[in-house]
Amino acid sequence: MIDFRYHLVSIVAIFLALALGIVLGSTTLSNSVSDTLRQQANQAAKTAQQARDQQRQLQHRVNGQEQFANVLSPQIVQNRLKGQSVVMVETPGAGEDSIEQLSELAKNAGAAVTGRVTIQKKLLDDDQQTTVDELATQLKADDVEFPDNASAYAKAGAVLAGALVTKDAAKSGREDAAGGAVLNGFKEAGYITSSGKPGQHATLAVLVSPATPYAHEGGGGDNDALISLASALDAAGRGTVVGGPSTSAQEGGLIAALRDSDAEESVSTVDVVDTPSGQVVTILALQNEMSGKTGQYGTGAGAGGYLPSPAPTAGKNG
Incomplete structure (x- = not known):
């Protein structure tokens, strides 16, 4: 005959197994989620850096174009x-x-x-x-x-x-x-x-x-x-x-x-x-x-172009 002590040991063993499974499962799941989040964060940081690099390059280009216009504008508009x-x-x-x-x-x-x-x-x-x-x-x-x-x-x-x-x-x-x-x-x-x-x-x-x-x-x-x-x-x-x-x-x-x-x-x-x-x-x-x-x-709504095209001839003033 199975006595009460046997039942008690079995119940304890079951709960221990469940607890161990939960711990092991949650640890595995936690590691998996952490890895995924870490990869996503790294990718987001990489994308943000690429965007900053592109913005910096565009700003350098704009600055160069404006410097070009600023230096040469007196000659462009002369007469x-x-x-x-x-x-x-x-x-x-x-x-x-x-x-x-x-x-x-x-x-x-x-x-x-x-x-x-x-x-x-x-x-x-x-x-x-x-x-x-x-x-x-x-x-x-x-x-x-x-x-x-x-x-x-x-x-x-x-x-x-x-x-x-x-x-x-x-x-x-x-x-x-x-x-x-x-x-x-x-x-x-x-x-x-x-x-x-x-x-x-x-x-x-x-x-x-x-x-x-x-x-x-x-x-x-x-x-x-x-x-x-x-x-x-x-x-x-x-x-x-x-x-x-x-x-x-x-x-x-x-x-x-x-x-x-x-x-x-x-x-x-x-x-x-x-x-x-x-x-x-x-x-x-x-x-x-x-x-x-x-x-x-210009560049806003309703503009037909950035500048007159064709541009008026230099020296011709109507």
Whole structure:
């Protein structure tokens, strides 16, 4: 007869076997999982290092291309704007460096830079529209015409453009009383500031867009106001280019808004103006504008190419 002691020993043996199996099984499983995770971690580290190496190589290439453009840009643009003059128009939030570099490159291209007009944020405030309308109407010169059903900003754009640019070679480089009154009136209202002699009536204009899209309520209205100014400058002079960084071609940006408007047909844009090569493209775009050719250049949505193709011939300035 099997006694109780035998049953007890059997039960203990069974539990010991189970415990041993669990320990051995979990140890084997743990080692297997650890090996798999270790392999995956090593592969991820290798992939990340490869990505860093590729990024470093691409950055070296970009740096080299920009150095190439920066060193050779004065030669590339030489005489492309000979006999012309350019006024720089700065919008609220525009990059200071881009404006200075574009001004120097325009001079290298043979153009005179009459000066800079800086648009103040106050001009774009919604509660200023009535005042802007009244001021533009009051300062309107006899040779300035308002578009049909013109908004306050379309009127302001026409009046400012008449004071800043011209198609008339005889008027270029000269200040007049009407233009001076316009600039002084907008200065006294706190709508603009200026440096140099922008009232000398340039033949071309560059409007530099905000680096960051206007995200606040009414940002679309701000873009519309600046597009009205760019269109007026283009109509009153021999051509206008709106330049900005890549962010200006993103949703809410001025260049994105312009490319989605009727102004796209007449005003050129460059969405890489914060780079040396983009600044060269801006000069080429101005040269094309003088020949009646409008284009959208850069890398953002709506760009037809990085630069005009074919590029305008050096020494031909329309």
